[in-house]
Amino acid sequence: MGTVHAKIPNETPSNVSSFAKQTGLHEESQKEPEVKEVDLERVRVRVDKINVDGLGRTKDDIVEDCIQELFKAKDFKEVLLQSLSTRTKLEELGCFKNIGVYIDTSKGPNASPDGLEVTFDVKEFKRVTGGISTQVGNNEGSVLVGMRAPNIFGRGEKVQVEYSHGSKKTSNFNLAFIKPFRGKHRPMLKTSVFQAHSEWPSSGYKQLERGLLLDIGFNSGSLFKHNLQWEGAVRDLSTLTRSASFDVREQSGASLKSSIKHILTVDFRDEPIFPSTGSIVQLTSELAGLGGDIGFLKNEIFFQDNYSLFEDIVIQTSLMAGYISPTNNDKKVTIADRCFIGGPLSIRGFQARGVGPHVDGDSLGSSSYWAAGLHLFTPLPFRPGRGGFGDLFRTHFFVNAGNVGDFSLEKTSKSDIVQVLKENMRISYGLGVALKLGNMARLEVNYCFPYRFEKGDQTHPGVQFGIGVQFL
Template sequence: GIQKETHIKEQSYETNVKDVDLQQIQARVDKINIDGLCRTKNDIVEDCIRDLFNAKDFQQVLLKAHKARVNLDELGCFKNIGVYIDTSKGANATNDGLEVTFDVKEHKRLTGGISTQVGNNEGSVLIGLRTPNILGRGEKVQIEYSRGSKRTSNFNLSFIKPFSGKNRPSLRTSILQAHSEWPNSGYKQLDRSLQLDFGFYSATLLKHNLQWEGTIRDLSTLSRTTSFEVREQSGSALKSAIRYMMSVDLRDDVIFPNTGSLIQVTSELAGLGGNIGFFKNEVLLQDNYSLFEDIVFQASLMAGYVSAISKEKKVTIADRCYIGGPLSIRGFEMRGIGPHSDSDSLGSNAFWAAGFHLFTPLPFRPGQGGFGELFRTHLFLNAGNVGDLSLGNGL
């Protein structure tokens, strides 16, 4: 017999991968579609996407489409935003023309939820309710109530109105009530406030806030052993203040950043009415460096100074500077550093605190890729001081 052998040769295919310079691909946007609009007005959406028509190549189309999506998301009107790019079709289509479609899904008229959060050395429950996009241009009303494990409680009713423009201005009006207890200083505090806030961006990540706040404040002793220096400040007071805040956040993550810096500067002038008067400045600096994979070194510095503006207006114990505790100097109790009277912390007019931190994953990486990613091993070295500082005559 004749035995036939079949030989199968494996063919190798070489895939040629070429880098494509998107800037060399001529493109323009002929048409923009918005699918899913119901309550939202056309004019505020057009302001967010208009810059797409200025794209001259395919790379600019991608970048400007992403920026338009970010602008739409910042309106707070939409739950989901999808972006689709296709070649332009129709009688008015150009040779290099593209058609960009934004597929949006608006928020419900009423949303809310219950959540827990940890901050300021205590845990709290937060209940929120909001009505997004009530007038069709990103306006919203929100109500928030929180209750802390250390008898703190906060209520906040706010109306937020965004405006169109490249600086992304917004106006916020709030009615607030905040109750807090400070056992390390021997007093409890109840604030009822009206606040007006105007915010805008002078650059992509450089945010400014101008605020006016009027507050009726009630200070009272926490126990019968409260020191006399704290008792003499008990009672009601009226505070009227203007505040300027500037922040630049270049971090890649708010909770566990790997790289990037944070700068926050706050200046407050109280005394435009009422019987409380002071000038207060605070600064916070933070920088993060990724040493190795998932190992981050962080350096931070905070400082502040408060001074009286006249003899007729007072600086209360609630407006002074404090350090100590996990948010400033670890290893000390909350407000544990500085002048005391009968174990009650009195605060001072100046402080500084600095720290070096090393964050690494948990040993052996339990829960890697899941719940374990919410925890880090933390090594730290911190230092600081608080005291009364005189910068010149009359201060």
């Protein structure tokens, strides 16, 4: 972490006037406050007492599990860092909507000379909350109506019901129960019953999915997050229009999918939307075929690295790749499970799912894909609104490349795989403006130039809008 320094004035400027009046000093004798530079690592302290004010129905044991690491701090820097970490743990419980942190010297007959007293001022959620909001994802905006019953048993348990309707005729219903557990790995259990309806005009089909999801999340390190999931769903796939291709029509009908999935996320970025440094790696593995008539093994990777050249000028590199293969000849892989690329969230300058084989205008997907991006983010020219609204914008220059393929790893040598992915590589470039939406998503308006593409691809030259959580 390096050495942390703090500049501490003898008297703050706002207190100088009142201090002079109290002591009878004249304005002529007032001097600029002296500033001392303090190495916080050299300030040896100990935490004597931790107070958590505002607890009502929340049980003590779940709170104690979150704050116990704070007692191990040995200097003031550790106290600050552990206080922030403790606040994050309390927020993750889902019991409190406001958490304030206050640090003061210890008081009382048993206080040690270098002792500190840390107070967390919390405010619990009401027993039932709800409302209407908007959310962003997959280049689509949605209206979300939800109701939640947080902290129902006093240890962070939560029941929530949500319904969303998207701008692209998608709709989702979800009834979930969430339960956090004690322990340094911060385990959390989530079970949900869901129904999801989605339409994919670029592939000529729509799908109605009803099922059950079981998710166990935990951390194996401070930045290593794991999710183990089991999903069982009945899926009804049907054509979107009468002109849908025969390849889509023959996959229509009901199917049963039962799969297990592991998601590993390692995030070292300083912030998720416009990071200036750090990297993120996300590995996803899914095995379907534990019952039902769908069977496949699918592996995907997403990588992003950021490097700051100068103040607010950042170079970003990104890579995403995936591969799916059938696991049993008696089970099938439908178009809903195959790999697609193209669109404002992946290879810009192409339509959504516009890269790869098309039959009668429908994108059928492939068994594998890769896509890479090189980006340059800079502030707006002349820095309008600096320090305020203008900091939400970035100028964006990019080059994207990628490809899709249909082959089997068992029957293809490594050199042939590289050749297949390389020989039909698509390339696009462009520039635009990116806007930060809260701390969860961003909006991009780019002018795109498809540079290299194949005959069957569907390109999108000119202005292209993209809105989402994770971009290439």
